[in-house]
Amino acid sequence: MGFLHRHRWLTPYGLLAAGLGWLAVFFVVPMYYLAATSLKSGDIDFGYAFTWAWGNYAHALGRYQEQLLRSLEYAGIATLAAFLISYPLAYWIAFRGGRWKNVLLLLVIAPFFVTYLIRTLAWQTILADDGPVAGFLRTIGVLGADGRLLATSFAVVAGITYNFLPFMALPLYASLEQVDKRLVEAAEDLYASRPVAFFKVTFPLSLPGVFAGTMLTFIPAAGDFINAQLLGTPQQAMIGNVIQSRFLVLNDYPEASALSLVLMLAIVGIVVVYARALGTERLGT
Amino acid sequence: MSATADVRLERVTKHFEDVVAVDDLSLEIPSGSFFAMLGPSGCGKTTTLRMIGGFEQPSEGRIFLGESDVTGLPPYRRAVNTVFQSYALFPHLSLFENVAFGLRRKGVKGDEVKKRTREMLELVGLGGFEKRRPRQLSGGQQQRVALARALVNRPRVLLLDEPLGALDLKLRRQMQLELKRIQNELKITFVHVTHDQEEAMSMADQIAIMNGGRIEQLGGPADLYEKPATAFVAGFLGASNLLDGEVCGADAVRIADGTVLRVAAGALAGRTGGSVAVGVRPEKLRLDASGVNVLRGTVTETSYVGVSTQYIVETPAADLVVYVQNAAPGAGTLAPGSAVSLSFDPEVAFVVDHV
Ligand SMILES: Nc1ncnc2c1ncn2[C@@H]1O[C@H](COP(=O)(O)OP(=O)(O)O)[C@@H](O)[C@H]1O
Ligand SMILES: [Mg+2]
Numbered sequence: 053m054g055f056l057h058r059h060r061w062l063t064p065y066g067l068l069a070a071g072l073g074w075l076a077v078f079f080v081v082p083m084y085y086l087a088a089t090s091l092k093s094g095d096i097d098f099g100y101a102f103t104w105a106w107g108n109y110a111h112a113l114g115r116y117q118e119q120l121l122r123s124l125e126y127a128g129i130a131t132l133a134a135f136l137i138s139y140p141l142a143y144w145i146a147f148r149g150g151r152w153k154n155v156l157l158l159l160v161i162a163p164f165f166v167t168y169l170i171r172t173l174a175w176q177t178i179l180a181d182d183g184p185v186a187g188f189l190r191t192i193g194v195l196g197a198d199g200r201l202l203a204t205s206f207a208v209v210a211g212i213t214y215n216f217l218p219f220m221a222l223p224l225y226a227s228l229e230q231v232d233k234r235l236v237e238a239a240e241d242l243y244a245s246r247p248v249a250f251f252k253v254t255f256p257l258s259l260p261g262v263f264a265g266t267m268l269t270f271i272p273a274a275g276d277f278i279n280a281q282l283l284g285t286p287q288q289a290m291i292g293n294v295i296q297s298r299f300l301v302l303n304d305y306p307e308a309s310a311l312s313l314v315l316m317l318a319i320v321g322i323v324v325v326y327a328r329a330l331g332t333e334r335l336g337t
Numbered sequence: 338m339s340a341t342a343d344v345r346l347e348r349v350t351k352h353f354e355d356v357v358a359v360d361d362l363s364l365e366i367p368s369g370s371f372f373a374m375l376g377p378s379g380c381g382k383t384t385t386l387r388m389i390g391g392f393e394q395p396s397e398g399r400i401f402l403g404e405s406d407v408t409g410l411p412p413y414r415r416a417v418n419t420v421f422q423s424y425a426l427f428p429h430l431s432l433f434e435n436v437a438f439g440l441r442r443k444g445v446k447g448d449e450v451k452k453r454t455r456e457m458l459e460l461v462g463l464g465g466f467e468k469r470r471p472r473q474l475s476g477g478q479q480q481r482v483a484l485a486r487a488l489v490n491r492p493r494v495l496l497l498d499e500p501l502g503a504l505d506l507k508l509r510r511q512m513q514l515e516l517k518r519i520q521n522e523l524k525i526t527f528v529h530v531t532h533d534q535e536e537a538m539s540m541a542d543q544i545a546i547m548n549g550g551r552i553e554q555l556g557g558p559a560d561l562y563e564k565p566a567t568a569f570v571a572g573f574l575g576a577s578n579l580l581d582g583e584v585c586g587a588d589a590v591r592i593a594d595g596t597v598l599r600v601a602a603g604a605l606a607g608r609t610g611g612s613v614a615v616g617v618r619p620e621k622l623r624l625d626a627s628g629v630n631v632l633r634g635t636v637t638e639t640s641y642v643g644v645s646t647q648y649i650v651e652t653p654a655a656d657l658v659v660y661v662q663n664a665a666p667g668a669g670t671l672a673p674g675s676a677v678s679l680s681f682d683p684e685v686a687f688v689v690d691h692v
Contacts, residue, residue, distance in 0.1 A: 232425070237392055238419075239427075241419045242413075242439035
């Protein structure tokens with residue numbers, strides 16, 4: 053009789069240990085240092101000292117409010133766009149994919165075989181002033197003669213949408229795949245036309261996927277800086293760009309830390325409100 | 338039974354690629370009847386029901402509900418409702434909303450929805466459960482919700498696909514009685530699919546016995562049992578003894594050992610020759626020589642099952658199963674090896690084509 057056998061109640065804790073250890077080392081400890089750093093003052097040459105410098109927050113918020121709001125806005129629009137593109141895609145694969153399902157899913161994640169940076173750089177070429185998309189849009193008159201796609205908000209949002217699309221599509225697929233098709237038949241039997249059956253049955257049952265997908269897209273999108281850097285200009289800078297340059301270029305650790313925490317709190321706040329809204333939606337009829 | 342048909346199938350065929358699920362089937366289901374479709378697994382019962390519901394379209398033929406041709410119409414445009422084998426209750430909705438679903442889709446007013454939904458939940462014995470979710474109910478309760486959800490719409494026809502298949506035996510018997518009571522109360526035409534012959538016999542006014550995508554025989558439970566038209570029906574509905582033989586007269590069949598058996602006038606249905614089988618139900622064989630047709634044999638097996646004693650008797654023509662009711666106490670049983678006479682009268686025999 054081994055120790056674990058005699059103390060079987062320990063097993064669940066044993067299984068949790070690896071995860072808890074991971075969380076402690078890679079989340080709790082860094083969060084502690086981040087919070088501590090955000091309250092330091094001083095400079096890189098003479099070192100930073102912990103002084104309860106709450107002013108860092110006021111200063112960071114005052115100065116970078118614009119980038120913060122822009123990040124949430126871009127992330128929000130990109131999430132919505134990714135949702136609108138992914139839902140029909142995931143629906144089609146789940147309900148009509150048949151034996152091609154796995155191949156189609158592989159195609160959805162195929163872009164991940166190429167590095168994030170390279171993929172985003174490719175969009176520079178696609179959206180370039182002399183590129184095919186801009187050329188076409190000029191021809192049909194959507195874009196003016198000297199209109200641009202690259203270096204605009206559109207390019208940044210499009211880049212984010214593209215880069216995070218699989219994070220939206222996969223959870224949507226996973227939840228749609230689980231929707232019992234017989235429930236749709238039951239709805240049609242009870243006088244619901246196809247669209248009504250969709251909105252009354254399929255869509256509500258896919259809400260867990262909608263929630264997971266929007267979270268997985270919105271959260272990293274709000275903190276992204278690659279897209280704004282490669283596809284935008286300083287006019288399109290997001291909070292991620294500011295944090296990145298504060299940390300790595302200007303070595304202003306306290307303010308960068310303060311901004312990181314502000315971003316995190318903003319996201320947590322939005323997620324809580326969103327989860328509540330979706331939760332009550334699911335309880336209603 | 339009224340003369341009007343609620344459901345009419347005209348030469349309906351359904352192919353799934355190269356499988357013929359339903360084969361040139363015609364059928365009329367009288368209004369207000371409890372109609373059962375009975376047959377072994379894979380004989381096309383579900384497919385037939387799904388075509389009436391509108392979930393499948395026939396490859397050939399037409400389907401009528403009452404006077405109107407509904408072939409090609411989607412389910413939501415047919416005045417039929419279905420109790421699905423899996424129940425298919427909406428997991429995200431309360432019982433109340435599950436039952437109210439159809440009424441809301443039809444645009445029935447709020448007060449009326451409330452009233453009718455409550456009434457229906459009451460009828461199936463689930464009053465006061467309105468707020469629960471389907472997963473909080475037992476299998477039997479879910480079954481009742483499925484029934485209420487369909488019936489609340491007052492459909493012209495209710496389709497039930499093995500609705501009791503997932504319930505345990507005791508609950509199944511109870512629900513059979515309940516279904517029958519509800520059907521009597523509402524006078525809605527029920528089309529009930531099952532592979533359980535006892536269920537079909539005890540509930541239905543009319544039974545269609547299906548086999549290989551076709552209707553083998555259609556009739557009332559007693560008709561089908563007493564006068565099966567084919568060996569398949571005789572074997573599927575209860576036990577029967579079949580004695581192979583040749584027609585040798587207007588009401589006579591010579592069986593393998595040379596004995597000539599008399600059958601009722603008309604039982605041969607005009608046959609004047611050829612191979613047939615004479616069938617007798619085990620409970621209609623008597624252990625004496627008092628009947629018109631007499632066979633002699635030896636008991637080879639005896640089993641006492643309380644209500645009756647069942648014997649297997651070896652005769653020159655075939656091994657026959659005999660049920661003897663234990664009407665009087667201590668009637669005693671025959672030991673294996675006993676020589677016996679078996680007899681039956683022409684009226685209790687039926688004739689089917691030789692298989
Ligand atoms: N959607 C389908 N695709 C292919 N074959 C099917 C389909 N539905 C039923 N079948 C076939 O049709 C035949 C009849 O099936 P079904 O109507 O379900 O029989 P039952 O309900 O009597 O058991 C079976 O051979 C079955 O395999
Ligand atoms: Mg079936």
